Amino acid sequence: xxxxxAYSRAARRTLRNLRREHEETVVREFGRAALLEPxxxxxxxxxxxxxxxxxxxxVERTRPFNEFAVPEIHEAAVAYENEASKYTPYARFASGTDxxxxxxxxxxxxxxxx
Numbered sequence: 001x002x003x004x005x006a007y008s009r010a011a012r013r014t015l016r017n018l019r020r021e022h023e024e025t026v027v028r029e030f031g032r033a034a035l036l037e038p039x040x041x042x043x044x045x046x047x048x049x050x051x052x053x054x055x056x057x058x059v060e061r062t063r064p065f066n067e068f069a070v071p072e073i074h075e076a077a078v079a080y081e082n083e084a085s086k087y088t089p090y091a092r093f094a095s096g097t098d099x100x101x102x103x104x105x106x107x108x109x110x111x112x113x114x
Contacts, residue, residue, distance in 0.1 A: 001027060001062045002036040002046045008056035011049065015057075018045055035062070070110065076100055 006015040012032050019026045019034055025042050027035040036042035038061070046059045067074045076099040084093045091102045100108075 001038050001064070002042050003033065003060045003062050004036060004046050004049060005033045005058045005060075006049070006053070006056060007032070007058070008053060011053040011056040014049060014052065018049065065110075072100060073105070 004015065006012040015032070015034060019029055022041070022045060025037045025039065025045060027037055036046055050057045050059055067077075076094065079099065080090060080093050093099070094101050
């Protein structure tokens with residue numbers, strides 16, 4: 001996916017118009033940002049917007065996150081959401097369980113393949 005963020009008012013207006021004209025290429029809208037299909041057409045639109053507003057547009061390439069590729073983190077999140085009170089910090093919830101502790105999670109980077 002191509003993640004496009006428009007920072008200036010003019011760039012946001014142009015991005016809004018681009019989203020309306022090319023709905024087939026827009027995956028999702030976020031106000032001043034949009035996800036575009038990772039196609040040649042999506043790249044053309046992103047590059048054109050960046051060319052018009054070089055200091056006011058940022059384009060990044062992203063990958064969808066597959067939560068099932070990190071099953072221990074997914075299982076911890078499901079258990080935390082279903083079993084803990086909304087006021088229980090994750091560190092307290094994970095203490096004494098098989099779920100990863102917060103320090104381990106902070107130091108862990110996700111593999112490039114995710």
